[in-house]
Amino acid sequence: MTLTELKYIVAVARQKHFGHAAEACFVAQPTLSVAIKKLEDELGVVIFERGGTEVSVTPLGAQIVAQAERVLEQTAAIKEIASQNKDPLSGPLRLGIIYTIGPYLLPSLVKTMIETVPQMPLILQENFTTRLIELLRQGELDAAIMALPFPEHGLIVQPLYDEEFVIALPKQHKWAERKEITAQDLKTETMLLLGNGHCFRDQVLEVCPEMSRFSTAGDGIARTFEGSSLETIRHMVASGIGITVLPRASVTDMHAKDGTVRYVPFTKPVPSRRVVIAWRKSFTRHAAIDAVRKAVMSCDLPGVDMLHEAELTEG
Numbered sequence: 001m002t003l004t005e006l007k008y009i010v011a012v013a014r015q016k017h018f019g020h021a022a023e024a025c026f027v028a029q030p031t032l033s034v035a036i037k038k039l040e041d042e043l044g045v046v047i048f049e050r051g052g053t054e055v056s057v058t059p060l061g062a063q064i065v066a067q068a069e070r071v072l073e074q075t076a077a078i079k080e081i082a083s084q085n086k087d088p089l090s091g092p093l094r095l096g097i098i099y100t101i102g103p104y105l106l107p108s109l110v111k112t113m114i115e116t117v118p119q120m121p122l123i124l125q126e127n128f129t130t131r132l133i134e135l136l137r138q139g140e141l142d143a144a145i146m147a148l149p150f151p152e153h154g155l156i157v158q159p160l161y162d163e164e165f166v167i168a169l170p171k172q173h174k175w176a177e178r179k180e181i182t183a184q185d186l187k188t189e190t191m192l193l194l195g196n197g198h199c200f201r202d203q204v205l206e207v208c209p210e211m212s213r214f215s216t217a218g219d220g221i222a223r224t225f226e227g228s229s230l231e232t233i234r235h236m237v238a239s240g241i242g243i244t245v246l247p248r249a250s251v252t253d254m255h256a257k258d259g260t261v262r263y264v265p266f267t268k269p270v271p272s273r274r275v276v277i278a279w280r281k282s283f284t285r286h287a288a289i290d291a292v293r294k295a296v297m298s299c300d301l302p303g304v305d306m307l308h309e310a311e312l313t314e315g
Helices: 003-015 018-024 029-043 059-082 102-116 129-137 184-188 199-207 230-238 286-298
Strands: 093-098 122-127 143-147 156-170 191-194 224-227 244-247 261-265 272-279 304-306
Touching: 003 018, 003 029, 003 059, 003 129, 018 029, 059 129, 093 102, 093 129, 093 286, 102 122, 102 286, 122 129, 129 143, 129 272, 143 199, 143 286, 156 199, 156 230, 156 286, 191 199, 191 230, 191 244, 199 244, 224 230, 230 244, 230 261, 272 286
Parallel strands: 093 122, 093 143, 191 224
Antiparallel strands: 143 272, 156 244, 156 261, 156 272, 156 304
């Protein structure tokens, strides 16, 4: 039995798919499948029921997976204990960040970190929220910047800032000169959304639940297109295909008139998301977390409300 095999069964249990789990672990599917079969043979039990499009965990397998998660977390804790006598600001910090925050925060954050703590380089990874949480729990990441809400996680979470949402329209749209737009107005429009897996998609759907259903009767979204990134969707808006909702930090100038996209704020109360930094309870380099938080606070992000006095909360 190896830690790698335990990591594989935890990944399969979470992904419910051998191929997706292999991708998450950055290995070929045959490698992962052979390792899991070897572990099952060694233990003399069946951990996963194979068949159909989704893998299910057996009742006994669920107990084994739960114990494997605890072992992996404790392994990460051992590494943290070993590093306690070292300078917490010395050495790399492995930082994850979700796709809808990374492009807008990282340029300023990395520059500030290089200036303030050059001895602590950032090793960065962009990914989906669920994947970042998995990497945190496995000890593959030290901390991650994400947006609330996210699933039960057992991590420590500290708020960073609140970010409002804005509406992006083609410059020729009938609403292009409006001062503000209600969420209710959007249900009559062709909306462009991020694909499944992006937490920002879920946050937008919470604000405008009509977007989650298709309608031909005029009482819901007529058509919905899905993009792989906010910048892809922005280009689709510019071409006149539809409208979308964007996080405010992705909009450099709300009043720009020389481009092909117009930006209009929501009416109050303006929908928003809370951006946080999360880490394992066993992670002892608290000074490193503080350094990242201070660097974020010094970044000049458009349309965000920095939470300078935010209190620590445990999830």
